[in-house]
Amino acid sequence: MSGRRIPKALTVAGSDSGGGAGIQADLKTFQELGVFGMSAITAVTVQNTFGVGGVYPLPPEAAAEQIRAVGEDLGVDALKTGMLFDAGVIRAVAAEIRSFGWERVVVDPVMIAKGGAELLRREAVLALKQELLPLALIITPNIPEAEVLAGMSIRSMRDRREAARIIGAMGPKLVVIKGGHDASPGGGSYDGGSAAGTEATEVVVDLVYDGSGFTELAGRRINTVHTHGTGCTYSAALTAGLARGMAVQDAISLAREFIQAAIEEGLGLGRGQGPTNHWAYRRRQELQRDRVLEAGR
Ligand SMILES: Nc1ncnc2c1ncn2[C@@H]1O[C@H](COP(=O)(O)OP(=O)(O)OP(=O)(O)O)[C@@H](O)[C@H]1O
Numbered sequence: 001m002s003g004r005r006i007p008k009a010l011t012v013a014g015s016d017s018g019g020g021a022g023i024q025a026d027l028k029t030f031q032e033l034g035v036f037g038m039s040a041i042t043a044v045t046v047q048n049t050f051g052v053g054g055v056y057p058l059p060p061e062a063a064a065e066q067i068r069a070v071g072e073d074l075g076v077d078a079l080k081t082g083m084l085f086d087a088g089v090i091r092a093v094a095a096e097i098r099s100f101g102w103e104r105v106v107v108d109p110v111m112i113a114k115g116g117a118e119l120l121r122r123e124a125v126l127a128l129k130q131e132l133l134p135l136a137l138i139i140t141p142n143i144p145e146a147e148v149l150a151g152m153s154i155r156s157m158r159d160r161r162e163a164a165r166i167i168g169a170m171g172p173k174l175v176v177i178k179g180g181h182d183a184s185p186g187g188g189s190y191d192g193g194s195a196a197g198t199e200a201t202e203v204v205v206d207l208v209y210d211g212s213g214f215t216e217l218a219g220r221r222i223n224t225v226h227t228h229g230t231g232c233t234y235s236a237a238l239t240a241g242l243a244r245g246m247a248v249q250d251a252i253s254l255a256r257e258f259i260q261a262a263i264e265e266g267l268g269l270g271r272g273q274g275p276t277n278h279w280a281y282r283r284r285q286e287l288q289r290d291r292v293l294e295a296g297r
């Protein structure tokens with residue numbers, strides 16, 4: 001991908017009027033991480049913190065033309081996909097990725113919104129597996145999405161590893177099965193007691209599979225309802241790291257830190273399941289830098 005001065009990232013996803021997920025979350029995250037954000041919108045959703053009130057999909061050509069316009073002119077250092085909604089859009093997006101030869105591709109296989117609304121048609125799962133997964137550098141399913149892709153139920157970390165192997169065989173170089181939906185005691189740390197030295201029930205663990213080995217990234221589980229758009233924000237931070245030229249493992253760590261800060265410093269917006277705080281990570285970085293400068297005076 002092109003390597004001019006400001007890193008540039010493209011998100012191919014749905015619009016969330018509530019601003020917490022989808023295109024809006026992605027662009028905010030890119031901006032916070034010093035990356036120039038661009039978008040190809042696949043659908044317009046009517047959303048607030050109570051859920052999805054409507055979905056207005058765009059035709060596949062609309063996605064393809066937006067991607068082409070950006071790719072031919074501004075250039076793309078990394079790309080992520082989010083809500084794609086149907087098989088036609090998936091095929092169109094995959095064709096553009098192939099034709100530009102982009103490799104820093106993050107696929108967030110968005111299927112169902114937290115409130116239960118369908119963001120990917122059931123019959124489109126096959127197209128996702130056949131067309132898009134082989135083009136992905138990293139795929140970031142949550143546990144229910146990993147269950148659909150792998151065709152198995154996930155009740156333990158052992159199951160998660162098995163699912164990651166199955167999904168990895170579909171083509172992506174790395175698989176991250178996120179632990180936000182893991183309600184089991186231990187939050188995913190089944191094999192070695194509590195992770196990160198905290199009480200097991202307070203932990204959220206993301207599992208990373210790189211085609212040969214597994215890494216578990218643990219964070220403190222925050223007890224909050226304000227987790228709307230966590231997956232979008234996480235995969236956007238990962239994409240921003242890749243656009244900046246970071247090594248994959250470093251981009252994965254950056255994304256975990258970014259989402260942890262965004263959830264921990266929630267904004268309490270709306271009367272339902274609110275968005276995370278996309279500004280929190282940069283604010284922490286700035287505070288840390290100020291402390292270092294202060295100590296050096
Ligand atoms: N309560 C929480 N506390 C801390 N981290 C969390 C929490 N919930 C999710 N995360 C983190 O947020 C990221 C996204 O995980 P999650 O499983 O929620 O994705 P998702 O379900 O795809 O999100 P979305 O709801 O946007 O589709 C992961 O890194 C996960 O560890």
Ligand SMILES: Cc1ncc(COP(=O)(O)O)c(N)n1
Nearest residue numbers: 014021022083113114228229
């Ligand atoms: C446009 C769009 N894309 C993705 C999500 C998933 O986010 P969540 O599962 O938090 O609702 C969403 N709600 N809306």
